[in-house]
Structures are given as structure tokens and as C-alpha cells.
Amino acid sequence: MEKRSDGKVRSPWMWVPTLYFAEGIPYFIVNVISVIMFKNMGMSNGDIAMYTGLLYLPWTVKPLWSPFVDIIRTKRWWILLMQAVIAVSFVLAAFSLPRTSCETVSGGHTPVSLFVVTLVIFWITAFASATHDIAADGYYMLALDQGQQSFFVGIRSTFYRCASIFGQGVLVVIAGLLETYYGDVPKAWTVTLLVCAVLFGAVFLYHVFSLPRAEKAVSRVDGGSGTSRSASGIMREFGRTFVTFFSKKYVWTAILFMLLYRLPEAFLVKMMNPFLLDPLEAGGLGLSTESVGIVYGTVGVAALTLGGIVGGIAASRWGLKKSLWPMAASMTLPCLTFVYLSMAQPGSFFMINLCVFIEQFGYGFGFTAYMLYLIYFSQGEFKTAHYSLCTAFMALSMMLPGMVAGYLQEWLGYVGFFWMVIVCCLATVAVTLCIRVDPSFGKKR
Secondary structure, three states: OOEOOOOOEOOHHHOHHHHHHHHHHHHHHHHHHHHHHHHHOOOOHHHHHHHHHHOOHHHHHHHHOHHHHHHOOOHHHHHHHHHHHHHHHHHHHHHHOOOOOHHHHHHOOOOHHHHHHHHHHHHHHHHHHHHHHHHHHHHHHHHOOHHHHHHHHHHHHHHHHHHHHHHHHHHHHHHHHHHHHHOOHHHHHHHHHHHHHHHHHHHHHHHHHHOOOOOOOOOOOOOOOOOOOOHHHHHHHHHHHHHHHHOOOOHHHHHHHHHHOOHHHHHHHHHHHHHHHOOHHHOOOOOOHHHHHHHHHHHHHHHHHHHHHHHHHHHHHHHHHHHHHHHHHHHHHHHHHHHHHHHHOOOOHHHHHHHHHHHHHHHHHHHHHHHHHHHHHOOOOOHHHHHHHHHHHHHHHHHHHHHHHHHHHHHHHHHHHHHHHHHHHHHHHHHHHHOOOOOOOOOOO
8 A cells, every 4th residue: 555755544434435336326317316417307218217227337338448447557546536537527518508498398398309318418417426436445455454454345335325315315405496496497407517526626636635555556458568468458357257258057047137126126226216206196105305405315215225225235144045035025015106106196204205215125125136146147257357247237237227217108197107017026926936046145154
């Protein structure tokens, strides 16, 4: 680890929390906050789901360019470059928002053509964020020894969750308050994105001085002397990763599980915020933007985190195989809360929060089985690379259903859409029946 100028070793506490906070912010802005922003600016649900769903693509395909992050320059260089790109992208996105009229916004008929520049900038942000993820995770393993990695794994997860609460909660509340203050939705979101840009610019400047130089700044494109891994060697290993992954026993069953286990949630999560925001006459709950920030960005994230903690405890006690069915049930049954919300349209803010808490807690608990299965299937040679491929299928499982969720909702209405989500729970049950798991896997020894 790098020493400071006074000879003392630079503590990981100086950069691990901020690095993983920075990893989460652009992800949640691009994939979650963008939905609320476009909804409040009058884009239709179908267009919102389709075009924000496409923004998920960089996280789906990032294993394809991860070798280049290994080959070119250092992980630290990539981290700083991507943070600078993201900060600039937020500024550009802020000033690219169209000045739509109040009538167009309230009618929900703003054409997607007005948002083309903003969507392109968000695409650049998404690719920069996905690349930042690759570099940050690689840097974490290089800059810390094994003991430190184990100690700080909980710290990095905690600060990623903090980014989730800040991104989906605090920033949305700020945007909602600004909408009320200005009486101008585009202006409110312009200011909110500029706040994000200033924050990310500050994080970039902080990391310029706080990130240790854990690697030699040597380009590996030419397989340069002094490096143990050449570009050709990395690419050969990359090819072997794919061959060995698709040669695994039960690989297609595993891929089906990765794609379909979360199908109900993939539909639900894309339409959750539009449902909360839409007026009662449109079938929604008519919440304000700041209320959505509290419901989904704070209460929902807290429930998701708590469900994940309880799921981890359960899996470590009983193992993945015994925990699988209770967790699959918790992924499906809580979806009924949104059927209730869409039919009853309760005016009670407490009841709305309670239903979201139940659904997100169930999802957090059930998601534990999914993540454990990804780890289980990745075991063996190239386990890190295979896990990366598994997470690509995980991202694809959310992207594809999410892209069509808005059009399905417009066709079925909210009540019909949420009943369709319940029917999709059969896919979760079917793929859970098909997979094979070692009974001892996941148990605490």
C-alpha cells in the first residue's frame, strides 16, 4: 500500500467508503432517477420503460470490455477518468433537458424525440459507470491484502447502500421540493443534476489525492516488458473463460434460472415509480415526487437491505438448498401488495409505505438465493470471470422485461399489469424446480 509523504501508510478508510459511494450514485441516477425525471416531464410509460431499459445495456455487456481495463493503463487511472467523465456528463445532461410546457407535461404526451440528446448523454454515463465498476472492483483487490478485503467487504456494501438511499431518496426529495419551489419541472431537474455534477466533481478531486497508487502505470497493450500478463495472454484467457463457462454441466438450466427467477420483479420495479406518481384517475396513487423519494428511495431501500441481511443469516444456517423454496416464495407472494394498492388506491401514506416495505423485504430475502446460486454456479476454474458472466445474465434478466413493461402497463392498466406480474411468478417457481444445488453449499461450517 502506498505511503503518504510523511511516511505513514494510507488507510483504506480514506478511500473505500467514498469509492463505493461513487460507484452507486451514477447507477441509481441512470436506472432509477431517470424514470422519475422522464415521468415528471411528461414521457409516456411505454417510452420510459423502453428507453431507460436500454440504459441497462452497459452493465449487461461489461464483461466484454473488462479485459481492456486490465490491458490499458491502471485501475486507478480508469477510476479517475470515469469519475471525471460522469461529472461532465451530469452537467451536459442538466442543460440538455427540453423546456416542455406545463400542458404537455401534465398530459403525459411529451414526445421521446425531445429527449434524444439527454438519453445519449445518459448512455455515455452508463458506459462510464459500468467501466468504473470494473476498475473499482479490480482496484479493491489490488490495493488491499486478503485480510483487508474481508474486513472492508461489509464497509463497501454499506456505502453502496448509502449511495442507493442518497440517489433514490435524498436526490428525489430534493427534486420534488425544487419542483414545488420553482413551479417548473425541467428547471428543478436541471438544478438536481447540477448538484449531482458538483458532488461527483468533488469526489473526483478527493480521489485524485486519496487513492493509493497500487499499480505501476504501464500500458499492457503491447505486452510490454516488465509485465507478467500480455495483451494476447489476457485475450486467450478471456476466450477460455467463455468456453469453460458454456461447457459447465447444466449450464442452460442455470442460464434459464438466471434469466427467469427475477421475472416478476423485473416487470414490477420498472413500473413502481410511475405507479406511485400517476394520478388516481390514471390508476396510480398520486404521490408527489418527494413522497416517492421517501417511499421507494428510503423505506424501500431499508426494507431491501434488511431482507438481504435476514436472507444471509438464513442461508448460512440452513444452506442454499433448504432456503431456496422459502426465498422463492418471498420473491413472489409479496407482489400481491401491488395488486392491493392498484385496486384499493389507499390514501394512507402509512399503508403505501407498509406495502412497499413488505414487497421490498420479500424481494431482498428472496434475492439472497439468487446471488448465492450465482456464486455456486461460478465455482471452479475462472470463478471470478464466470461470476462476471453470471452477473451479465442477471442484468439481462432485468433489462429485457423492463423494456416492455411500460407498453404492457399501458395496454393492461395498472390492475391488469400487476395481476400479470403475479402470473409471471410461475416462471420463478418453474426454474426453482429445475436447478440442482449441493445440500451443503452456503452453510456456515
